[in-house]
Amino acid sequence: MSPLDMSPDLDPRDRGGEQQPLLIVRDLRRHFPIKGAGGRAVKAVDGVSFDVRKGEILGVVGESGCGKSTLARLLLHLIRPDAGELVFDGDQVDAPRGITVAALRRQAQMVFQDSYSSLNPRMPVRDSVAFGPFVQGEPKAKAREIARDMLAKVGLNPDQFGPRYPHELSGGQKQRVNVARALATNPRMVILDEPVSALDKSVEAQVLNLLRALKRQFNLTYVFISHDMNVVRYISDRVLVMYLGKIVELGPVDEIFSHPRHPYTRALLASRPSMDPARRMEEPPVTGDPPNPIDPPSGCRFRTRCAYSEPLCATSEPALSAMGGGHIAACHMLDPASGHSAAGAMS
Amino acid sequence: MTTPEPLAEVRDLHVRFVGRENTVHAVNGVSFTVNPGKVLCILGESGSGKSVTLRALMRLLPVQAKIEGTVRAAGRDVLALRGKALRDLRGGEVSMIFQEPMTALDPVYTIGQQIGETVRRHTGCDRAKAWARALELLELVRIPSAERRLDAYPHELSGGLRQRAMIAMALSCDPRLLLADEPTTALDATVQIQVLILLRKIQRELGMGMIFVTHDLGVAAEIADTVAVMYAGRIVESGPVGRILAAPLHPYTAGLLASTVHGQPRDRDIDAIPGSPPDMRRLPRGCAFAPRCSRRREGCLATVPPEHYPEPGRMAACIAIEKHAEDTLLVHG
Amino acid sequence: MSQTVVFPGSAVSPHEDQAAPETRIRSYWQSVGYRLRHDKATVFFGTMVLLIVLSAVLAPWLAPFDPYKESIIGRLKPMGWRGHLLGTDELGRDMLSRLLYGGRVSLLMGIVPVIFATCAGGALGVIAGFMGGKVNTGIMRTMDVFYAFPSVLLAVAISGAMGGGMSNGMLALTLVFIPPMCRVAETATTQVRALDFIEAARATGAGTMTIVRHHVLGNVLGPVFIYASSLVSVSILLASGLSFLGLGVRPPTADWGLMLSTLRQSIYVVPVVCALPGVAIFITSICFNLVSDGLRQAMDVRM
Numbered sequence: 011m012s013p014l015d016m017s018p019d020l021d022p023r024d025r026g027g028e029q030q031p032l033l034i035v036r037d038l039r040r041h042f043p044i045k046g047a048g049g050r051a052v053k054a055v056d057g058v059s060f061d062v063r064k065g066e067i068l069g070v071v072g073e074s075g076c077g078k079s080t081l082a083r084l085l086l087h088l089i090r091p092d093a094g095e096l097v098f099d100g101d102q103v104d105a106p107r108g109i110t111v112a113a114l115r116r117q118a119q120m121v122f123q124d125s126y127s128s129l130n131p132r133m134p135v136r137d138s139v140a141f142g143p144f145v146q147g148e149p150k151a152k153a154r155e156i157a158r159d160m161l162a163k164v165g166l167n168p169d170q171f172g173p174r175y176p177h178e179l180s181g182g183q184k185q186r187v188n189v190a191r192a193l194a195t196n197p198r199m200v201i202l203d204e205p206v207s208a209l210d211k212s213v214e215a216q217v218l219n220l221l222r223a224l225k226r227q228f229n230l231t232y233v234f235i236s237h238d239m240n241v242v243r244y245i246s247d248r249v250l251v252m253y254l255g256k257i258v259e260l261g262p263v264d265e266i267f268s269h270p271r272h273p274y275t276r277a278l279l280a281s282r283p284s285m286d287p288a289r290r291m292e293e294p295p296v297t298g299d300p301p302n303p304i305d306p307p308s309g310c311r312f313r314t315r316c317a318y319s320e321p322l323c324a325t326s327e328p329a330l331s332a333m334g335g336g337h338i339a340a341c342h343m344l345d346p347a348s349g350h351s352a353a354g355a356m357s
Numbered sequence: 358m359t360t361p362e363p364l365a366e367v368r369d370l371h372v373r374f375v376g377r378e379n380t381v382h383a384v385n386g387v388s389f390t391v392n393p394g395k396v397l398c399i400l401g402e403s404g405s406g407k408s409v410t411l412r413a414l415m416r417l418l419p420v421q422a423k424i425e426g427t428v429r430a431a432g433r434d435v436l437a438l439r440g441k442a443l444r445d446l447r448g449g450e451v452s453m454i455f456q457e458p459m460t461a462l463d464p465v466y467t468i469g470q471q472i473g474e475t476v477r478r479h480t481g482c483d484r485a486k487a488w489a490r491a492l493e494l495l496e497l498v499r500i501p502s503a504e505r506r507l508d509a510y511p512h513e514l515s516g517g518l519r520q521r522a523m524i525a526m527a528l529s530c531d532p533r534l535l536l537a538d539e540p541t542t543a544l545d546a547t548v549q550i551q552v553l554i555l556l557r558k559i560q561r562e563l564g565m566g567m568i569f570v571t572h573d574l575g576v577a578a579e580i581a582d583t584v585a586v587m588y589a590g591r592i593v594e595s596g597p598v599g600r601i602l603a604a605p606l607h608p609y610t611a612g613l614l615a616s617t618v619h620g621q622p623r624d625r626d627i628d629a630i631p632g633s634p635p636d637m638r639r640l641p642r643g644c645a646f647a648p649r650c651s652r653r654r655e656g657c658l659a660t661v662p663p664e665h666y667p668e669p670g671r672m673a674a675c676i677a678i679e680k681h682a683e684d685t686l687l688v689h690g
Numbered sequence: 691m692s693q694t695v696v697f698p699g700s701a702v703s704p705h706e707d708q709a710a711p712e713t714r715i716r717s718y719w720q721s722v723g724y725r726l727r728h729d730k731a732t733v734f735f736g737t738m739v740l741l742i743v744l745s746a747v748l749a750p751w752l753a754p755f756d757p758y759k760e761s762i763i764g765r766l767k768p769m770g771w772r773g774h775l776l777g778t779d780e781l782g783r784d785m786l787s788r789l790l791y792g793g794r795v796s797l798l799m800g801i802v803p804v805i806f807a808t809c810a811g812g813a814l815g816v817i818a819g820f821m822g823g824k825v826n827t828g829i830m831r832t833m834d835v836f837y838a839f840p841s842v843l844l845a846v847a848i849s850g851a852m853g854g855g856m857s858n859g860m861l862a863l864t865l866v867f868i869p870p871m872c873r874v875a876e877t878a879t880t881q882v883r884a885l886d887f888i889e890a891a892r893a894t895g896a897g898t899m900t901i902v903r904h905h906v907l908g909n910v911l912g913p914v915f916i917y918a919s920s921l922v923s924v925s926i927l928l929a930s931g932l933s934f935l936g937l938g939v940r941p942p943t944a945d946w947g948l949m950l951s952t953l954r955q956s957i958y959v960v961p962v963v964c965a966l967p968g969v970a971i972f973i974t975s976i977c978f979n980l981v982s983d984g985l986r987q988a989m990d991v992r993m
Contacts, residue, residue: 215616283575
């Protein structure tokens, strides 16, 4: 059977139907208190709400300290949220009448950035892949069989690579193993935390192709976290832009890349190298570094680096406003009633 | 008029790391020159030998590295320098910036102390002059409220400011040649472009030569005059940056360009290079890229492909080049 | 899961088998073994350790005389006297036989406490390291209390309080070695716990015990084992010290420390013979130490 013939409603685990988002995130919040800092905290994720639709790839972009990695772990309850709720296919996670965290983890998995720590160095990689199915109740022999199958599906010959240890594999091969491990438990959703950023460019392309092929094959839904705008543009259906623990813009990929509304999104896009020495930039699109997430700026968090910043931006925090077509952004300039001098001119 | 002496000249450089159980052939016959006021970008993936080549220019390699060939920098034979002469070269006429400033800066001294110390060591001037020079340098690298930052410790600065402080320190003795080892790779996208623009401006203002190592074609496009593409310890292609990006000759360069994500159509797979980089302990005979190459033919694995010069200033080491170069030049030229 | 699948588009490279090294795949312990075998010094000292252990185990068959048979006329005789290869002690007992039998006690006192301490301290350390938080604070602060005393003092105090004898001596040494062993295991576990593959295992829904068994122990075993091997020689020395002070085994049991203690009054009569138990202690602990060093080098592989 060709995987293209399968539609999401063929999945017997589908409960809510095609229109029900696979994951609803509501007002998710996680602060990390700093020891001996008088109650101050890193506001890693500070009230984030969005939906992940069935079968889509949602790209999450942002710079260091924007909270995207914490968000990834919150989605799987690897870090407990301080507040907020997760609804997986209509069932609230970790709530009295919903599903348990363990049940969530049977349907959602994660791929980590490839690094020396992503695989157990003392375990042959086939055992690392077989671990998930084994833990979820498959007998050992069956788990091994699944591992062989998954290694083959990510393009690694199971006889040749299965018995190897992680240090005997290249970066790209290790990342294939990581993908195989995540898919071995047959999840419906996979959270990919910077899955290609540690890889060489030629290998990055291989892994991106593989991820796309596997998504079609297994009807997966991806949350794809990255700092690379080009990669996100290529792979995502919708894009979520984060800055210092908040969503600043969210919308369909073509909208975001052709009509970015938030000044930060524009800066991110303009900061991409041109790939053409004849069109080099002479002035950077935005100055300074992302501020420390411990004490984020008041009001709009981007105002310290924003060219359009006005006194209003320091006092009032812009809300996400809808621009049609599922495109939302949080900037006073997009709200005609905000009082910003450029308000309305941009929308 | 004679041509000016090149600022850096490397001839047939070989570097091997001899270990207990095996030998890593990191650099296998690399040659290039850099003229004053020019930027050479060494482009390559992990394990291509690009950083090792750069470090060989300052002899910053561990003792088990066996270096052969000729390395001249700022008019000196680097491999023959000893003791004080080598220390004077390092940080004097040739200086280096690194990928991770947190490890290159000493955490227990302030930025001002570290830059001042470097200035004093190389010029022998007094404390006040060194301090003034440090301030001047921080302003040169556009660090806002520079005077206040002189008293800051490295961990008190953001990633971008730390990288600027390291650049300031590298510039403290007016080097003629600046070596940069992926200085923007660890930075955020919005900060990376700031640092690239800054480096380019400073390089132009001071008329320095620069060798910039990167794995990112986009970064090379922003900063390089010429590009040398390395694969498995050899330069497989070199030439002006615009020409290389517009019409790559070597199959590896072409593959790298095709597999770098930059606006490819979303409904198609990316043209990735298959396979993985070679094991530097067991390099194949002949062309190291041949096992992954789509244009592989019979003679590829027999000998190391000779260098071809299909147009002025360009080199490509591939036996398929002569025929192919004509086609490409017809199409793009 | 096992439906046959056609790769859509087939642009995924079918099998990434180029550039694959052709070497045989060795597991971690196999490669450690390989390195050990090729380290001449460690092989030599390892053989020495083996010989010492064998000589102690085979003492009843190797000893030329009864180690407890006294002789009034044959006291403190030099080497070679009437077939006593290494001479006799202050009660006329054969030195060689007593050294062979004494090795049994010394090695037992050297190895058994380390094994017990490794199990107990290692387990505590893994628990502290993996649970973190209050559990960690509780366990590690308790260990710190023991840390405050020098190990010799602690061993003397414990066996002094419980009275001498071999089993009390071993118990005292075990207690002395638990805190440092716990610390080593805790450090290693804390490091492993922070790695991504532990998080990945949690994401599959694995419970704490499963994760510890499959992912933590294998990575903690190395450092713990190296440390334990280095403790053996310390333990032999401390045990001899205890016996020397009269807190270890009781006379007439043959033990190197005790022998050293009783022979020391006769040091001016037959100096060489009196020094023999000390030489035995010295050689044994050096050999164990050097083997432990070799182990550390062989196991110190960044993987």
